[in-house]
Amino acid sequence: MSAFQIVFLLIALLTLFSALMVVFARKTIHSAFWLILALFGVAATFATLAASFFVVIQVAVYIGAIAILIIFTVMLTRRSMEESGDQLLPGWGWAALVVLIVFGGLVFMLLQWQGIFQPPQVLTAGGENLENLGMALVMPDRYVIPFEVASVLLVAAMIGAIYVAGDHKKRS
Amino acid sequence: MLTAWLYVGIFLVVAVLLPAVAIALAGILAPKKSNPIKTSVYECGIEVVGPARVQIKAQYYIYAMVFLVFDVEMVLLFPWAVAFKQLPLFAVFEGILFLLILLGGLFYAWRKGALEWF
């Protein structure tokens, strides 16, 4: 096993473990912090693939923004800081069975795909990729409509948040 | 690119270890004389009332949401900025339109008083 594989395994284990802890943590806020570690693990996985842009985006958007949003939301809810006791539901065995079946199905599906046996292709010099991505976003024959729609979607999200969290009494 | 990220990974480990080791070292040097009064929560000398982790205002949520929106916008605009020199003029205006829509959203939030700290 090469050093690279060991690093990958460590990152994968870290990600999986923290993802499990998100579910099992007894305090909601701990779940949020474990989630950050899981997201960081995903960023590290991107790093092993040399996908630079995805690494920084994963960290900046997910850890820097979404995780903060989640923590704020947890802080907003009442009694979120207290222990909520055992996280296992009575029927957890059945759920575990379903999870296993789905996972088995996923593994089976992936084994059908030829690409899984090929080593990942090394990306060419990163700058080129980013430029291509930037060009693709605004060229009319590529993704310009999704690009502009994304902006409208973001504004819609912002308006929705303001409507939900705004002070209704004050407005009327 | 992989070696670059290897370096960043190593730097991350070093950057975490350095302060951690310093804190641990100081922990060995420092005296350990703890008592309940000393470790009680500081509230300007008054007895602590209620839990410390109080509920925060909904205002914070709006700020986080607006920030998130602009953060995602950044994801889409940075590649556009990198490719700027190759872009024709109309493509530049598409990027500007993207930002103008967001600016409209910002003005909406402004008019609705969501950016007001009260």
Added chain:
Amino acid sequence: MTNWLEDPIRWIAEWLYSVLVGWGILPSVADVILMITGAAILSTLALLWVLFLIWFERKLIGRIQDRFGPNRVGPWGIFQSVADMIKIFTKEYITPQGADKVLYNLAPVLAVASVLLIWAVLPFTRSIMGVNLNVGVVYIVAVGGGGVLAILMAGYASNNKYAFLGASRAVAQLISYEVPMVISLLVPVLLAGSMGLNDIVQAQSVPYLVMAPVAALVFFITSMAETGRAPFDLVEAESELVAGYNTEYSGLKFGMFFVGEFLHSFTAALLFAVLFLGGWRGPFVDQVPLLGLVYLFIKTMVIYFLIILVRASVPRFRIDQMMDLNWKVLTPLSILSFLVTAVIAKVLEGQFLFQVLGLLAGNVILLVLFMEWGERRNKRNRRPMVSQPRPLATPASDETSMAQS
């Protein structure tokens, strides 16, 4: 083999590499060893540099306030921070009751690490730098998220109301100011056509301060707010929140937050020098690359001096003023400056001189118009006075004087 006079650090690295390989170590392992040494040396130097920064700032602020500043330990008190460091090492850690132990101890480490990580991508000279990541600028934004998390952790884990409120305020401030900062960062990226910091420096035949002064101004203000320095130090407003998120920290754990803050403001100055002042660029830098280090240092110190000057001369904002400044001034201004820069840079593409002049003119016009608009808005929105001012001394009428006597 590079010439050692030209580039001593690269020369040492290559020499070390050859020695390691000579010992029979695998080249890949030797690479990793070199990286570890480089990272360790760079981060240790950065942390030790803070000792000087603390002294420098205290001395300067002392002078501005007509005091001596530290002047007892060593010449000009230069060893004052060394003495302070030795003292803080022997201070007891007091962990408050009900603290969340793991998060409580993790927070100061993360606060320093998130600042140190920025140093991994800074170009010190043409060749001396950690890595020239092709996404350097976003990397800086991403790493900054670590600092926000550290504050949240500290505030939550301390089990203290002041810490909790201070942390939520601090995070609201940091994430708000990140919006105009990111948009102002788009401008150098757009002009250089790359996100790598070294590429941005190399593209600056004219410093971007000239080509995009508004973006530079916004970046300067926001990076000051990001470091939580005065006038943006609401999170540690003593009169309201004791010390904010680090109220319950003692000993070196507090020291780490302190170090992180100082290093962060120096790093902000470094980033400003790299992004807007041309980093290591200067005369004769092609012949002697090491001169770049000197140029970068001078530029950084000028900016750092400015940051301290602002700190010493501007009073602290109120929180609603600070949020207003961010959302109603800096964010629209940064978006507009970005739009103006994009249009002018594209229209005048090809003629470099006209491009530079056009950008400068466009930015100046934008700034003037924006300030004019702000002035009008202020006049319109000026708060009505609560009550009419009364004359200070009115001649007492006979009745009241009778009643009083």
